[in-house]
Amino acid sequence: MEIADWRKKIDSLDEQIVRLLSERATAAVAIGEIKRGKSAPIYEPDRERMVYEHVRVSNPGPLTTAQVQDIYERIMDVMRALQRPQ
Amino acid sequence: MEIADWRKKIDSLDEQIVRLLSERATAAVAIGEIKRGKSAPIYEPDRERMVYEHVRVSNPGPLTTAQVQDIYERIMDVMRALQRPQ
Numbered sequence: 001m002e003i004a005d006w007r008k009k010i011d012s013l014d015e016q017i018v019r020l021l022s023e024r025a026t027a028a029v030a031i032g033e034i035k036r037g038k039s040a041p042i043y044e045p046d047r048e049r050m051v052y053e054h055v056r057v058s059n060p061g062p063l064t065t066a067q068v069q070d071i072y073e074r075i076m077d078v079m080r081a082l083q084r085p086q
Numbered sequence: 087m088e089i090a091d092w093r094k095k096i097d098s099l100d101e102q103i104v105r106l107l108s109e110r111a112t113a114a115v116a117i118g119e120i121k122r123g124k125s126a127p128i129y130e131p132d133r134e135r136m137v138y139e140h141v142r143v144s145n146p147g148p149l150t151t152a153q154v155q156d157i158y159e160r161i162m163d164v165m166r167a168l169q170r171p172q
Contacts, residue, residue: 001116002120003117003120003121006113006116006117006120007117007133009109009113010110010113010114010137011137011140013106013109013110013113014110014137014140014141014144015140015144016102016106017103017106017107017110017141017161018141018144018145018146018154019144019146020099020102020103020106021103021149021154021157022145022146022147022148022149023095023099024096024099024100024103025148025149025153026148027092027095027096027099028096029148030087030092031089031092031093034088034089034092035089047093051096051097051100054097054100054101055100055103055104058100058101058104058105059104059108060104060105060108061108062108062111062112062115062168063107063108063111063164063168067111067164067167067168068104068107070160070163070164071107071157071160071161071164073160074156074157074159074160075103075157077156078149078153078156078157081153082148082149082153
């Protein structure tokens with residue numbers, strides 16, 4: 001495969017990744033609303049640790065554990081911001 | 087849906103996101119090898135701009151353009167690191 005073919009594949013993967021991130025964001029917003037109704041804290045370190053552990057064991061490679069964690073730290077920052085009232 | 091149900095959904099989404107990120111990384115490694123064979127530069131700002139534009143138009147919400155861009159900047163950092171020789 002040439003670079004152009006790999007890039008077509010990457011574009012298709014990016015469309016799927018953005019769609020799944022959007023679904024994840026919709027779920028985060030829903031959880032944020034439930035938490036607000038219960039005056040529960042937005043930041044839950046135990047749940048976040050479980051998310052990192054879950055993505056760690058789900059990672060088939062070639063990304064390292066540290067690289068997946070790096071990406072997920074940014075995803076979690078954004079999701080936490082979404083759960084805060086605008 | 088309760089918080090526990092949304093979290094089950096998030097766990098399933100995360101498995102899919104990690105799988106797609108891994109496929110994207112495999113493609114990035116392949117492109118890195120082709121580039122090395124041609125002594126082509128790893129950092130290609132025009133291609134990166136196209137990736138950001140592509141994810142911007144693919145984003146259905148509720149994430150903002152800036153939030154998707156934030157996440158993708160981290161993804162691109164990691165992918166660029168993967169393309170460099172170890």
